[in-house]
Amino acid sequence: MHTKSLSELAADLKSGAYSSVELTQYFLDRINRYNTALNAFITVTDESALSRAKAADEQIAAGSAGALTGIPLAYKDIFCTDGVRTSAGSKMLDNFIAPYNATVVEKLNQAGMPMLGKTNMDEFAMGSSNENSYYGVVKNPWDLARIPGGSSGGSAATVAARLSPVATGTDTGGSIRQPAAMTGITGIKPTYGRVSRFGMIAYASSLDQGGVFGTSAEDCALVLTAMSGFDEKDSTSAEHAVPDFSASLKDSLAGLKIGLPKEYFEEGLDAQVEKSIQEAIEAYRKMGAEIIEISLPNTPLAIPAYYVVAPAECSSNLSRLDGVRYGYRCENAKDLTDHYMRSRGEAFGVEVKRRIMVGTYALSAGYYDAYYLKAQQIRRLISEDFQKAFETVDVIMGPVAPNTAFKIGEKSDDPVGMYLSDIYTISVNLAGLPAMSLPVASVNNLPVGLQIIGNYFDEAKMLNIAHQYQQVSDHHQQIPTAFDVTRGGE
């Protein structure tokens, strides 16, 4: 069952080959068997998963099932789930049982998808390696000594190891695309505003966007269609019609104009990764696409701008975590200031504290103009670079990350070095564009992801482009051997 696409699973459920309860139990068993090695889940919700699966089976029997009814999924532990711990990977929220559902969760519940559990992540989505979780490092299923990428590393590892057919993620600076690339799966971060942020614990509000991991573009298209749409609870969500992202997957790519930003192929990019990307692009040329070199001249400024804007927003967003109404509270505070300082100081991890302080400083009197305002101006320049490029090309392609997955601990003492690895993903968030990663190669048994960046609300076209590649390649079907053992009898 773990090798099947969502539409195959849906067909089997409909035909009665197995029930949603059986399917859900199958994945719960896999989680049970493999999670210890991966540490991909923070919470497994077997009971509620099975009861939802039962309800889905009733719907299927009644003939009122939709395209996703009965297919289980996992949520990044940043989406609030009513009655279930929602920790955001932090000690601060270790005891936080969310009293409401995120809009994404509501929508996917509506679609009939049982929740298997909540996946591990970098604390408050701050990180590129999943080493910043209160619940410990997540391992890459391709090499357990390596990072799975971050911050949605738990979701990526879960899908890569086929512990869940699909999983949600969030992407503030690459947190869906980069782990998707590192674990050899498909992940899409839609246009800012496409997916409601209500109930998605905020890291940097103007950059955060929810999305999905799957083993193929086809699977991602199905789930993204179900989770997208305007939400009156999110003022920044877009009042923009949501097409059926599955409908255009089969469109021809003849005449497609693909832009390759020269800045994405300069110094710093691993030679083997570069070669893999060039080969994938060659495959597109064969499918009839035209390849055009473009320039995104402000790319080098994206990292400095991002590491001012995102911390500035996070420093304010995380102020609500004060130990008053929920969350961690220190013991025996001697006064109010002590209460605040120790509750926050004891509960936040090293990287979260670092970013809060960077943001606090960047917004403080005397520094606001030099840092925050300057970064927002650069943000416009970066966004304009993209708009200029989209005058001549349909999509932009390039690497997701300069390297394949690195070893756990390799960069933990070098925050700036870690930040620099976000070079190809971060500009997209500053501009609010949709982008995705699909697996296109394996270097030393480690996956390489190709990034597709689209213009605003062009997710359908991007998924079509990714799907066409997956028709002529089997990279997306590769499963790390240790996790490909099927259950007896299947």
Next chain:
Amino acid sequence: MEWETVIGLEIHAQLMTQSKIFSGSSIAYGAEPNTQANVVDLALPGVLPVLNVEAVRMAVKFGLGINAPVSQRSVFARKNYFYPDLPQGYQISQFDLPIVEKGHIDILLDDGGVKCIGITRAHLEQDAGKSLHEDFAGMTGIDLNRAGTPLLEIVSEPDMSNAKEAVAYMKKIHALVQYLEICDGNLQEGSFRCDANVSVRPKGQKELGTRAELKNINSFRFVERAINIEVQRQIDIIEEGGTVVQETRLFDPDKDETRSMRSKEEANDYRYFPDPDLLPVRISDDFIEAIRATLPELPEAKKQRFITRYGLSDYDAEVLTSHRALSDYYDQVARESNQAKLAANWVMGNLSGALNKANLEIKASPISAKQLADMIKRIADNTISGKIAKDVFEAIWQGEGDADGIIEKKGLKQITDTGAIEGMIDEIIANNPQQVEMFRSGKEKILGFFVGQVMKASRGKANPAQVNQLLREKLKG
């Protein structure tokens, strides 16, 4: 040394919406603690604000009321600071681009002159919750029902030069927000609050002195007292060679002093920046014009109408338009009685006095505008004298019916029958020969005695003008 005082006010008017500015919780006053605080008000992780259209409408109304331009594009910003009654760790307010820009309002000075007070800006923001400092086993309690209540913060220019002007300005704004029906003006419940920035400088000096901010003064009387005390405190400091420090001070009405609030552990650095959860608010001309069309007659226009149409003095018109309900009441009495002057005297005199004594609002007046107008008509057509009218007024107040019924039932109708009055006069002249002699010898003051006797004999019902005239004729012999 002669000193000059400079005062600017920041008024927080709670807007009369149904729900909070960014959430669907009720803002009703007096609910059980924390029963009107939902996920957004509690700032749970993941929640987002959505702006209430009515709060925007009310802010626009205010802008129109002070002849200020309404910003076509305004921006919400976060003001960051930690305080337990501020659940988000920041207040959503406006900084660079407030919804209402520069406007002004006129106040009437004691000497009868008019002063124009500038209004720097008015912006929308959310209120904080309440800290309850009663002891809960050594802890402080937090109630977040008020958190997220919409406020309009109205910031004046430092245009006021004494406490009286500050009070006059505050009353003007208080009247205006009630006319506009955007704030109930309830000072006790805190729906209308005032902070005063006060500084002094030697007369003639250009630059401003260091100011102190007096926080949350919740009555007109206290504003005046707090400012006067603070001004004296600052003058004393400077005259003794000290310097005033910029700080926030609390007025203590019991001790009649202002005192420094617990010194902040660090200088405030609010780190304002545009709230990334909210987009710029764009206000179209159509939106503004639709609101303009619903505006009531505003105090200034009403005052001018009272002066020109009813011939009232500037002062009377000012008083009668100081509250919307009062002005509406007067307007009706004046119109229905067709006796604008008499109506003004009765409304500002007996009626206001009686209401004050009974501690009643004009809306709760036991005498309706129609009843008062009917009574005034009877004064005007000489059915009753002004003096008898006081008894009639009292009877209406006590719920004994309308003026005509009371006059009839109690036989209070004025005696205007010349024959009847002459009969009384003749009898009194016959009984008081000595006084008659005095009058005739030139002591005309004694006339008052005779008038009194006649009024007594008629039990107040004789028409005083007639009595005067007939007495003079008869006494001259």
Next chain:
Amino acid sequence: MSLTIEEVKKIALLARLALNDDEVQAYSESLSDIFDLAAQMNAVDTTGIEPMAHPQDISQRLREDIVTASDEREKFQSLAPATEAGLYLIPRVIE
């Protein structure tokens, strides 16, 4: 640029984060590196460029003024570290 120990302590207080001396020292180094990185922005003249606070140029939607929330105090306060009589309790605030 480099951030002094004192500056780091000031920021930590503003952000309400208790740090021990080792942490202060470590942060003064990594924050300095990050602001060096940020200083790269100075390479571009941004005079006259409108700052971009949101990815898209759209305006705020407005919500009808309707009360939609009901009392869920019990549910919410079950999450709280300390409550009494319906209030959230915090270390005493002295005014």
